Each structure stands twice: as structure tokens, then as C-alpha cells.
Amino acid sequence: MPPQSDTNLRKPEHGSDVPQFFTWEEIGLRSGKGSSKQERWLVIHRKVYDVSQFHLRHPGGPRVINHYAGQDATDAFTAFHKNEDLVRKYLSSLQIGQLAPDQRSCEPHKNEMLVKDFRELHSTVKKMGLMKPSYGFFLFMFMHAFLLDVAAWVTIWYFGKSWVPFLVGMALFTVGQIQYGFLQHDLGHVSVFQNTKWNRISHFIVIGILKGGPPSQWNHMHNQHHAKPNCFRKDPDLNMHPFLFSLGKALSVELGKKKMKYMPYQYQHSYFAFFAPTTFVIAVQLLIFRFTIQRKKWLELAFILIYMIRVCLMYVPIMGFKSFMAFYWIARFLESAWFLWVSQMSHIPMNIDYDQNLDWVSTQLAATCNVDQSLFNDWYTGHLNFQIEHHLFPTMPRHNYWKAAPLVKSLCAKHGIQYQCKPLLTAFADILRSLKKSGQYWQEAYLHG
Template structure:
């Protein structure tokens, strides 16, 4: 009888490494829908949102609203994570149902353009950590490689020197950035359903700002909005930061097959079911990138299959604890900023900016 190793080698000879893994995952039934799980999850997220807004109106004009702001930030982040699963067709079979649910969760509930985010996230999945193709590692504010550091200008060059120390403070602005980017996206002719998206974003803004300023005086309203958006941004940033930050980045000269492109640029975060709930299952990032439409609760079950297969192939499969993953990301960010710090020290504080570069 042929052993597993020999069978695997023969199968790989007939197809790609990814095809072999995909057959194993499919045979384990891990690509099947989980309607019961998503019914419960949608109900819980909906209940959390209702509880948050109910508490907001019951508490009224009080500084205790800052606690409610934190609660609602968690609810908004969980709605965003649910919209992520919807976008990957993990929840509904049809594209139309997924699109409607995504518009409700994204545009109406949290004020983020579903179509804009879908385009950005699709490009990320196709080429994770690719410096020219992945919008998540474009050097607009932060830099992700020494190559980007050497080519950086303006804000990215200024922040890049100490971005490891500025990363978490900058995340407090991520919620605001998502709203601004969503409004800007409405000007793009390529955005599907622009009118619908614009209408839903306007309804969200009117209801959200109207409720806050109707219940709270201006000072407390502004404090509520600032804290709510800051915690929302930090939560989302801390959810996505462990996944790819600090992992190898690719350039146009580096072409990998699909399996290696996804595994080598991703990091898993070890933890139990509570961590799955907090991070929306994105702690199983390797499995999610290999099988984006796999329902979240199946990712944990896929993990040992993928890990064992990567060991067969000799492909590095990285896992770490949550705090360790943040440490790896921050150390990487500090390291890639070294050329900028060295250039600053060499030039001296009074030296003029190089020709063609913007002054700090």
C-alpha cells in the first residue's frame, strides 16, 4: 500500500502544491458553509450594537458616556470584522446577498465604503506584502522595507525614522482615515453602486452625528466622538497588525507560486476561542489567505492540516503569541527606519534637504 508521503509526491507531480492542499481541505469538509454559526454571530453583533446605542440614550448627558463610547467602538469593530467575512462570501452563497449585507454592515452601520474596501482588500489578498501591488504596504505614511525608506519623501520620510514608536498613536486616527477614504472613493467612476454607497454613508453620518449632538452638549459630544473613533481605529489596527507586519515583503523581481506567496508573507497568532472571537478569526491568517472563502470557525480546524503540509514541503509556517507578534512587527518597523535615522545623523540638524527631497 502506498504511504502518505509517496502519495503526496505523486499528487504533486500531477498538479500544483496548492492543489494537493486544497483537495485535503475539501475532503475534510472545511469549505462547507456554517449558517448556524453566522446566524448566532450576526445576532450577537446586532445585540451588541443595540445594547450600545440603548445605553447611550439611557445614560444621557454624562461623562459616563465615555464608557459607552468604548463599548460602541468594540461593537463597530465587530461589525467591521463581520463585514470582512461577508465580503469573502463566507456567509452567503450569492454575490448579491453578500453585497447587500456588506453595504448595510459597512456603509450604514459603521460608515465605511464597502466597495472601496472590497477593491483594496482584494488587491491585498492577490499580492500580500508586495511593495508595488499590495495597497496595505504602500508607503504613504508608514514604510515597510529599507527599499521604501531609501525612496521615501515627505510625511513618510519624516515619520519613518521613529514609526515603531508612533505606530499605536497613529492607529487612533485610523477610524477617521477609513471615513475620509470612503468619502473620497465616491468620486471614483469605477466604484460600483456609487449612489447607493453615498446615500448610505450620508444616512450613517446624519444618524450618528445627529444622535451624539442631540444627546450631548458640544464638549462632551466631541470627547465622545474622539474616543469612539480612536478606540475603533486602535481595535481594527491591532486586529490586522499581527497578520503581515514584520513578515517578508516582495517586489516585482520576486515571483512565488500561490501557496508560498500566501504562507511566507503571513503570520498566525496562537490562542484559544476567545482570541478567535476578539480577532474575528484573523489570527488564523495563513489559512484565511490560502482559503479566503472558508468560514471563520473552520480556520482553526484547517490549521493543523496546513501546518503539516507546509512541513512536508519545507515551507516555513510562522506562529507566535499575540504580544510577540506585535513585538516582531514593531522591531521590523524600527529596523527599516534605520537608513533614515542614519541619514539624519550624517547630515546633521542644520543640513539642507537633498535635491529633489522635501524638507522635514
């Protein structure tokens, strides 16, 4: 008879040589809301780990590992860790047992064949060398961003601060910053260098001195997004729901039935283009300082201040403080708008709901879609037009996404999973269409629910 309560569960004997076997139900109960001890168990390659204390020391942040409590974390573990053998050494002390022989390798409600096929696909892309970076490609991406950054300053220095050089310089500065942003994204995903350490060091420098942001905050937020995309209360990118926007049918109906109204959501498609980047610029600046000070990330804070001093010393002497403030904050607004449209075109139109504990492939495909490939689209989006491949293989260098795409399409076709790909302008329009539809769901539930 399966256990019915937390008190009936078998307790692991850490000092025993006898292997402990557990069922999925036991693991779920240990990690669920009904557990009296706030335990966190998860499964990786059929081995059961107790991360109740370790999650606080997890390099990827405590929340990302919490999001898989009571679940199979095998594919997430493989996706995030470039050197699995090294990480397993640290995991060994956390192992408390393994799945019982009669238990499936994934939870009973998941498609075991899809899980098996994806793990074979992951092995295939590694054997094909698609996880190996091209240093020449990333050197080019850095140099072109650096030259844009320099060209922005040279334009103002040489031509002055009249309207034409002001606008040209601001455009160059904005493009340089967004391209730095895409590069730090690559470094954060440890996809630029084979060695994880070099990725971490370079990420620290690029996001700090060239972008003015803290790497630990990016890791904390972005790892959660990749672990559970479009899952409310697990994906930080959904924190704008419900305070600014009502997202997805299920959450919008729930919000409406509760008679909650922070904003006029029926008009959110109209105010997204201006309100979203404006709020994003302000929120990011405030959160950066709050995060670094609260968590005592003093070196990261120092790098952020170095960035601010750097741009002030570059521009204030040649254009004055007031002109620089206009130059800088307009550029930040444009950069934020660029980033939001690119990042949200693949997520807002997709399914948004609470975590359904789907398998890795289904989780990522339900929350992401692609945009057509072209040289411009690749450059303009930082290759995030291949959002599906990026989410399935987050450590894959972006120049290899197009090579993995046909393999992913075949996997989706075999298992009847929709693989969405659309033109760039259609993807942008779908953001507004989705916001409008979600606003209508909210209004209907608010008025009649």
C-alpha cells in the same frame, strides 16, 4: 529559438479553430513593460487569456487582475471565485490559446510539486466541507455586535452623559463597530452565505448602514491585498510606505539610498501607536467620499449618509452635539487602533518587498503569520489570528480555519516552508520591533549608502 522582442511574438488568431500554443516567455513578454501595446495576458489552468480590455470590467476591480499579468493566476482565481464553473463561462470569450505541451503548469522558477500539492489540498478542504458556512455562527456574530450597538445607546440614554456612562457607552460602541467590521469582512469574502448574491447584498447593508463605508472601495482595496500581500505597489496596505513609515529591509534600504525622508523613520516605532490610527481615521473618511464621488457610486454614498444620520439621530438628542463629537471620534480612534494592531501583527513583521512572482502558497506564507488560538484571541481578532489559512483560502468561513490549520502545517513541513505562530502580545511587540529595525536600515542607508 525563443522570441526576443514583442514584434516577433506570435499573434493569436481569435477566429481560427487551430489551437494557439504559447510559452511562458511569450506570455511574460506580452504582459511586461517592454510590450508596446500594454497587453495583459495571464494563465488559468494552462489556458491563456487576454484580459487587456476585460480588466476594466472585472467585478473584483481592474488592478487585482493586472497584478497577475504575465503570470500563472490559477490559484488566485480558485481562491477568489466561489463558483468557478459560472465564472469560466465569462472567461471562455477571453481565451486566446493555451500553454504549449512542453510547458510546465506554472512558471519555470516555481516549485511545481508545491503548486500541485496545494491544489490537492484545496480540493481536500472542499470535500471536507470546510468551505461551507455555519449560519448559526454568523447569526450569533451579528446579534452580539447588534446588542453591543444597542447597549451603547441604552447606557447613555438611561444613565446620562457623565464620565462613567460616557466611557462605558463609548467602549460598547467601539466593540460593536469592530465586530461589525469583522462581519463585513466575512461578507466581503463571500464566506457567510453559500450564495454569492446574498453575501454581496448583506455586505452592502452591513458596511454601509452599520459601518458607514462603501463596499466597492473595500473590494477594490482588499482584493489587491489578498492577491499580492506585502508586495510594494501591488498591496494597497503598503500605501503608507514611504510617506508615513519605512517598511521592510529591502524597501527601507532603497529609500535610504535615494536620500528620501518624509518622516523621521528611525523613530517610527515610537509614533506608530498614536500616529497610525489618527492618520487612518482621517484618511478613511476623506477617501470614502473621494472614492464614491469620483466613481459615481451614488447608492453607496446614500448608504454612508444614512449611517451618519442614523448615529446622529441616536446620540445627539440625548447627549448634545459636542459630547457626541467627542464620543464618536474617540471611539473611531480606538476602533482604528484595534483594527491596525490586529491586521498588521501578521504582516508588518513579515517579508515586504516588490512582487517576486512566487507561487500562491509561498506568496501568502512569506507575508503572513498566525497568532495562538484561544476563545479570546478568536473573538478579539475576528479569527484573523488564523491569517495564514485566511490568506490561503479567502472564501473559507472563519469558524473553519482551525480545522484547516493542521493540513496547512503538514504541507508547509513537507516543503520546508516556515509556518509562524506566536502569542498575541508577542505579535503586537513584533510590529514595533520590525518598525524599529526597518527604521535602522533606512537610517544606515541614508547616512552611509
